[in-house]
Amino acid sequence: xxxxxxxxxxxxxxxxxxxxxxxxxxxxxxxxxxxxxxxxxxxxxxxxxxxxxxxxxxxxxxxxxxxxxxxxxxxxxxxxxxxxxxxxxxxxxxxxxxxxxxxxxxxxxxxxxxxxxx
Amino acid sequence: xxxxxxxxxxxxxxxxxxxxxxxxxxxxxxxxxxxxxxxxxxxxxxxxxxxxxxxxxxxxxxxxxxxxxxxxxxxxxxxxxxxxxxxxxxxxxxxxxxxxxxxxxxxx
Numbered sequence: 001x002x003x004x005x006x007x008x009x010x011x012x013x014x015x016x017x018x019x020x021x022x023x024x025x026x027x028x029x030x031x032x033x034x035x036x037x038x039x040x041x042x043x044x045x046x047x048x049x050x051x052x053x054x055x056x057x058x059x060x061x062x063x064x065x066x067x068x069x070x071x072x073x074x075x076x077x078x079x080x081x082x083x084x085x086x087x088x089x090x091x092x093x094x095x096x097x098x099x100x101x102x103x104x105x106x107x108x109x110x111x112x113x114x115x116x117x118x
Numbered sequence: 119x120x121x122x123x124x125x126x127x128x129x130x131x132x133x134x135x136x137x138x139x140x141x142x143x144x145x146x147x148x149x150x151x152x153x154x155x156x157x158x159x160x161x162x163x164x165x166x167x168x169x170x171x172x173x174x175x176x177x178x179x180x181x182x183x184x185x186x187x188x189x190x191x192x193x194x195x196x197x198x199x200x201x202x203x204x205x206x207x208x209x210x211x212x213x214x215x216x217x218x219x220x221x222x223x224x225x226x
Binding site: 045102 | 213
């Protein structure tokens with residue numbers, strides 16, 4: 001059974017750091033394009049970052065230079081390291097499996113809430 | 119950046135009625151690189167349509183997608199109670215990938 005399970009969210013002060021994890025079962029993370037998508041409370045969806053199967057990474061301008069996407073092949077887990085957090089980063093963060101090396105998302109985790117507030 | 123505008127913002131319909139959701143793009147979306155997602159409160163989005171007109175696995179055939187260029191449509195032929203949700207369109211033709219603001223399909 002395919003599962004994506006995020007963890008690592010919580011309350012963090014502005015300027016702080018947090019690392020989100022997405023533990024995957026049922027398929028191999030390194031063989032797929034994997035993404036992070038976020039949703040601010042009561043708002044729509046926003047693409048954050050993607051890592052390709054070949055290892056290339058891309059970021060939304062809003063997080064470039066502050067967030068880093070990575071994966072651990074031995075743990076079949078996707079990560080999002082978030083530094084210099086701002087209030088506007090407050091959102092539910094979803095990890096997602098891209099479809100067939102494309103930009104659509106065939107599967108999603110349940111999400112983890114990150115709240116940036118003093 | 120390709121801006122996607124969804125209309126209407128809210129659609130109030132009764133079960134059994136037909137729903138037509140629109141997604142307009144600020145520039146042409148090449149190769150029909152457009153997807154639709156359904157999201158219910160407190161849950162993750164669920165893929166409904168990809169490549170503008172391909173139904174995702176497990177999606178019933180009352181859902182259909184159409185369109186090309188800058189105008190796309192998601193049609194639900196006869197609404198079932200479980201279809202009432204928010205629907206988002208997404209383009210993946212150009213970076214950054216972008217989503218529309220959503221259409222809420224609510225029970226009238």
